[in-house]
Amino acid sequence: MKVSVDPVLCEANGVCVGILPDVFDLDDDEVLQVRPGELAEGEVESARKSVAACPRNALRLNG
Numbered sequence: 001m002k003v004s005v006d007p008v009l010c011e012a013n014g015v016c017v018g019i020l021p022d023v024f025d026l027d028d029d030e031v032l033q034v035r036p037g038e039l040a041e042g043e044v045e046s047a048r049k050s051v052a053a054c055p056r057n058a059l060r061l062n063g
């Protein structure tokens with residue numbers, strides 16, 4: 001399972017960072033960075049919560 005962000009939709013409000021900071025990070029330019037690669041099993045539920053919580057509907061789970 002992987003999570004990805006649509007950078008056009010993302011407004012960098014940090015909601016997902018607050019839920020899953022090991023995967024999401026706002027860089028020095030306030031651009032959301034997503035840790036590459038597969039989510040750990042223990043991260044999937046929080047990733048789902050992040051997808052649901054994103055006010056811009058900018059996150060997708062794949063796989």
Ligand code: SF4
Pocket residue numbers: 005009010011012013014015016017032053054055056057058059
């Ligand atoms: S919650 Fe959505 S809009 Fe906010 S930083 Fe994360 S992806 Fe971007």
